[in-house]
Amino acid sequence: MKYILTAEQMKAADGRTIHEIGIPSLVLMERAALQCMAAMKEEQIDLSYALVVCGSGNNGGDGFAVARLLAEEGKRVDVCFAGKLESRSEETKQQMHILENLGVSVGNTLPEKEYSVIIDAVFGIGLCRNIEGHYQNVIEQMNRYQGYKVAIDTPSGISADTGEVLGCAFRADLTVTFAYAKAGQVFFPGSEYAGKVLVKDIGITDPGFENRDDLYFMLEKQDVISRMPERKPDSNKGSYGRVLLIAGSRGMSGAAYLSAHAAYMVGAGLVRIYTEESNRQILQQLLPEAIITTYDEMALDCFRELPDLLQWADVVCIGCGLGISEYSRRLFKMTLEMNRKPCVIDADGLNLLAEFTEEERRKWARQKEQYVLTPHMKEMSRLTGYPVAELKNHRNALLREFVEKMQVVCAMKDSRTLVAACGHPTFLNSSGNAAMAKAGSGDVLAGTIAGLMAQNLPTFDAAVLGVYLHGLAGDTAREECGSYSVLAEDLIRGLGRTLKTLEENLK
Template sequence: MRYLPDGTKMQQADAHTIREIGIPSVVLMEHAALRTVEAMEQERIDCSRVLVACGSGNNGGDGFAVARLLAGKDSAVTVVFAGREASLTPECRIQMQIAENLGIPVVSELPEGRYTAVVDALLGVGLSREVSGAYAELLKKLNELPGAKVAVDIPSGICSATGRVLGCAFRADLTVAFQCEKLGTVLYPGREYAGKVIPAEIGIDTSFYEAIPDICYTLEKSDLSRRLPVRKADSHKGTYGKVLMITGSRGMAGAAYLSAKAVYTSGAGLVQIYTEESNRAILQQLLPEAIISVYEEYDQEQLTSLLRWADVVCIGCGLGQNRTSESLLKRTLSGCRVPCVADADGINLLACHPELLKETGCPLILTPHMKEMSGLLGCSVAELQQSRMSRLHAFTEDCPAVCVLKDSRTIVAQRGKQDFVNTAGNHGMAKAGSGDVLAGVITGLLAGGLDAYDSAVLGVYLHACGGDAARERLGSYSLLAEDLIGGIRECLKEAEGNSRQQRITE
């Protein structure tokens, strides 16, 4: 796993390293500059003629050190200093003085000329206000210059906490992120401004993040084998959970099929689909492994019996929003005592009956996309996009559920837990049915014995890795939701093999 701190959390780690570990700030700065130059060389950036733009904070100090190291490698380097001398941090002042002592040109106005590379070390991770005035003008000119664009830690003008463009921002081809990639270069639109991001180890101690709940993290492929539910040699289908899928209204057999197949694919032992009667024949043909139970109208006694049978419940995929669907949701949430996943129409119905969120007595996972979440919150999608993290946290503080907020960067949040931000997946997954597959994967992991939060995190990541595997085979244009299931199978097989190998070596 990797932490994704914002500027505040990164500054806390920096201060902790300086005070508790005893590494001076100027030493960290030297490491940062060295890693930046190494990354530029690794990416084969032409450093024969480089312009470095520096501010007066420690990001500017990093830039002055980068300029010195490049000059030592026979690069023709010019520094444009856009800050105020009165505002120089002690470390930036030291680096600026060294650069000047070495005869590196330091100018206050952008010089004319062509550069093979432009390095942005203007504003850093601490920026919280709109960029305006001389800084905005300089950023605009830097973006217009030819040559490779390199951002030191984060592109200037990008909010490190939200990814929002604060007025204007540097457009990088490469961002060298010190110790950790910042949350602002993972979330959009900051992701688009960062280019390729290379996290660079510079000696900052981030171990104390383990005890901080309000920090984000992401997973890496190697985490799959360590997080999957354990499967025992001495087991049977009941060992891996009886799953009730309340899915598929008239004409929506596809949603029921995709979600149920994903449940089986992610390891569940037995799946029963409770669906509208007209879907019976279709589902029996498409998924003969599943038990099919049907309704024509709401039957409370039948539903109650099914809820008693189940170890895990999923409701909402293709459920519809009619009166029968509403009754099914109300009874499920009030009568369910096992973990439950609510998706799609289940969430749309919840938006009309928010009181149900506090009446349910089961561990609940909600999987809304941005439009569905805006309905739950009573705000517009645009408002949610502007402040998704704060609104999501307010929701989970008030509601005990795990919330999987689906978007190009899906976030999993629960009160008292660290936020998971998914960085896997691709735009080929933006197809009808993809959400049904995700709901099924999370449900299958629940059936395998993971708790609600861990099932949601691993389910989101596994679903995304499956999407990446499917794109490798099929490309992004023609990828369909069912192809995700094939990709998930590939990832699970690989993870199972890695897990077996880890046990052998241990």
């Protein structure tokens, strides 16, 4: 697990290191330059002729230090100062002065030459305004060079918090960032501008992170198996939980199949599908491992079995392919009124929840227990009333506002899915790819989370692990099928193959 910081959080950690621990800022700058050099050599970048473009702040100071180290190694290096002399930080003044004392001249225009590497040290992570005028011209010219492009700490012009392009931005092949990755290097489009991101240690730490819920964190592959429910030798299907999937309206058996299959694939012991009668035969053929219980919409008391089914289940998942008919509305409301088990609400379930009046939501809020909601951006917009664009621009703040109001776990699905709950830092997912943008992918995720919850994982932990594992399955599927041909069933196969590979790597 690793933490992902915003600009303000990074500045606070940096300040603590300087003022409380006592490591001078200039020392941290030297360490940053050394780590940048090490990273470029690690990536086998041609450093024979470098252009380093520096700004006025400490990011520029890092650049001047890197230029000095290149010169000391006998590399050809041109240095351009793109900032304002009067705005230089004290550390940047010192680094610039040292460089000039070594006989390396500093220009103020970008030469019309060819370089093996272009190093961006114009703006650091604190940039919060649009780039225009002189700075825009500088960055656009840097992008036109043909050499390999390296950004120090973060590409100039990318918001370190949101990944937004602030007017224009440097397009890096490699970003060398320090202490912690920044959120804007993970979110799109910042991720594309950052290229490959290497996080290097320069001695900045903050031991208080474990007790804070205003941070992002990410999982790594080695975290998966240690977080998976244990499979004990002395166990049976009852040991791994019973999932009730209320899914699939008339003629919509696919969503029920996909979610049920995914729940089994991550280890659930028993899965029962409660669906419309017309889906029985195809589901029995597609997934004979599942118990199929059906209702007939034409019957007078069509949902009479629902109370007993809810009592039977350890975990409920409702919404996949459910539709938004009057029958679906009735079934959904009955389930929420009677259910006392952990529950995943997905797809049409979210659309039906969005139709609730404030009074109905308050009534549900008094009765609910451990719910996980899995909306994509349009569904989240319906639930919150915020436009999609606003959700994207203020995603973590608005997500946390929602979970605090509703007291639920929420996995807000996007190219970078977030999972939030009260009392926890926000999970920022880094796994997955565009090949997963197909019908049925969300059904697989809902079943994955429900299957993990059935094995006694807490709701937040199950949602986090489910989202990450679902993305890894997508990465596995893309490797096998390519970027265009991945189907939801490939994600299910990818779940099994991913877990098997990760298990074997631990042996």
